[in-house]
Amino acid sequence: MRVPSHAETNGDLIRPSLLLYRAAGYAMPLCMIATLLHLITDLSFASWLARPALVVYLLMQARHLTGMARVVLVATVAGSAATIMSHPEPVPLLLQALDRFCFFATFMASLSLLRLAALRSRLIREAGHALIHQKPSWRYPAISMGTMSFGIILNIGALSLFGTMIQKGNTLRSAGGDEALRAARERRMILAMLRGFALTPLTSPLGIAVVVLLSSMPQLTWPMLLPLALPIAAVMMLTGWWLDWFQGPPLAPGSKRVRPSLRPLARFSLIVVAITATALLLSPIGNMGLPVAVLIACPACAFVWLASQRTRLAGGTGTARAGMLVWRRSAQIFAANRSEIVILGGSAFVGALITPWVDIELLNAWLVSTGLQGLGLAVAAMFLTLACGQFGLNPIISVTLILSLLPDPQALGLAPEVLAVALMSAWTLSMMSSPFTTILLMVSNFCGRSPYFVAWRWNGLYYLLCIPLIIAVLAIGQALLG
Template structure:
């Protein structure tokens, strides 16, 4: 998802953008149609709608083809190879009909979440809250930015990460460090790591996170409400361990400097946290009231909430036409930007397809026999899932694809003593660590580029020891709690 710009959050209404090319407008229409078809599938119970959504998505990707990076095109090539395999095995229709809903769901969710980002562009509280976090005194700054990275990541995905990283870069000047370049470097490392670790912790619990939603769809016997307490505990523990590393690694305290105060900062931060809590609570309540799966309810609640948020922001600013202005913001900053998400959507669509098709094509009995031969304790097996996610990420394979295949395969076979919840958190832990360390991870590459560092330095040198410790702790817990 394109970064949420500071200017977007500070000014409403925004200046009129440059008209988009005709292909972009057509692509935006295609993604809108595909999203509506997904809604018809998950809400109306019309599987044929999901089948129709996939070719519409293919048209979207064809229109956005010049935007796609090499890895996205490679993934499509792999999908074509798997589809050919299914055709040769005379299972093409079975695979296609079974994978259609999963293939189209995540792109539809991203389309809906982009409307949330559009609504945020009309709110002045976002930028104020970000500046407030950055301007905290050194004793509180790491914790503030970690939890800030988590809250902003929940609402805005990678756009929230970009917003906070941009703000830390602006605040970390030589003048603010009293002319000491060493302090500038340390603050850059400290603040960047804090935001990244908070952002990575979103994977463990966020109801709006793509990662957790993917795992929940592939592990249907796990409900978000059931894993929420453990997920929050994992996120807090993840951030707390990061704080401990920060305390152990920090140099002697530099001379104090005066930090500017952000008027209304605490109130703005409370508003951001309130949006996270309120949106999750409404979705949870709707799930209980309707009996629909959480992921289905989310597709409906998010766009409605986004529109109401935008209207509320314009009412607070005493805009003369709040409804019209809100519709314009949703269209201009949300729907019109659908082509900008082509690379992310390519990975999401490919992972949904591969997660279902690969599991269906690989014989279940053969997989079960191999596992029986290995006779691995359940805790060790779960730990291996996490290590595979990290290892393949360093080889360039997106953790979204790896996690989809592993979660789908684990859900399709029976491993005595290994609950689905353990599979979910093992994969989530590996995924979180790749966000922090893999030099090829999108979030890490973007962060390193914004601060002018190499992704290897930010990932391996700054966060490698922390991520390795997380993996060791996770392995010890899994092996200890699931001895077999």
């Protein structure tokens, strides 16, 4: 006779909790699908599906959040309570704020699917290996540009990939037993990785920075930002390359390195271009903004990529196997970036609650009286974002609040493109300089140094050189566009 298992004898107690756990795993996909349906069709019932699904997801993930994400979640709860007690019509305002939370949560969930497809691709590992093993004079631009490109698809997963490859490839054996050479090479590769990834706010249409800016400044489009953003990215890239050459050890006489083929990188670049082109084409065809087009393009392209990988197993299109993979691993896929979802969505939520309380005309008059107009306002916003980052405030929060509180920049003699790119530049610099960012914490863990050491001892000179160059490009842009 079969003896009932412990789980079976306690089935009445276990099954409800197990069902609740499984249901919660599909809360974010439901929020994502309902939000996209609402954005595309404007059906009101879809938003009433997305909102409770998001709340269930937040309740299930709350105890697993990082410190900053918990602070943001507490701020959303406190802000909601304050709105209910003090605002004359709190319900419409709270629903509007919750819809913004759903929008940004859907954006991060879309990137999760894209990252899943990328991390399961052998092409990613081959392309990364080719970049890491370039000869010393070309290693900086290879790693920097490669990390930036990988960051468009993998987001923060690009750092994990490159950091692991740097650790495996940079050994005493590969350095001929010379510890000083190994340490110098580690420093150069770590900085190339950090600086390259930090450029994604300036170069990626799929990045968080672009979505935050375009959703807060609907008069702008991504192509309108490129004439300023790309020169700043190029100046920062060239500055870093020059510093790498200037501070690097001299190349040993007769040392040679066989460079691996960059063909895997070319194939990966085609995938990046295809995803970006899909979002850019969907925007005018569907008569929608780029942020909404990104929300559609990322999961669609991720599913096609996953399906193409699964065709190698047993033929066919791979669609059914890709769908089953996403269905079975839904809880893990959408829980992986829970802290980013809360920080990004919660910041937008709090910003939406604060905005109605700000007297825009009074703030406008105060800014005029202080002389903060034109380029000075853009530079002040950039330095404010940088200062907030040094005290642990994520750029997502500071940029969202700045854009929520600032009046129309054109009324203050400032071109909106200049303000947007100034905040994108501040976002980039904060990623490299704030010891509290996840990016810098990951990088410091790879090299065994403190975040402060990496941010200011290793990267301080680069940081200080870039600031005046960025301001110079912004000044040229203001002169041409203002």
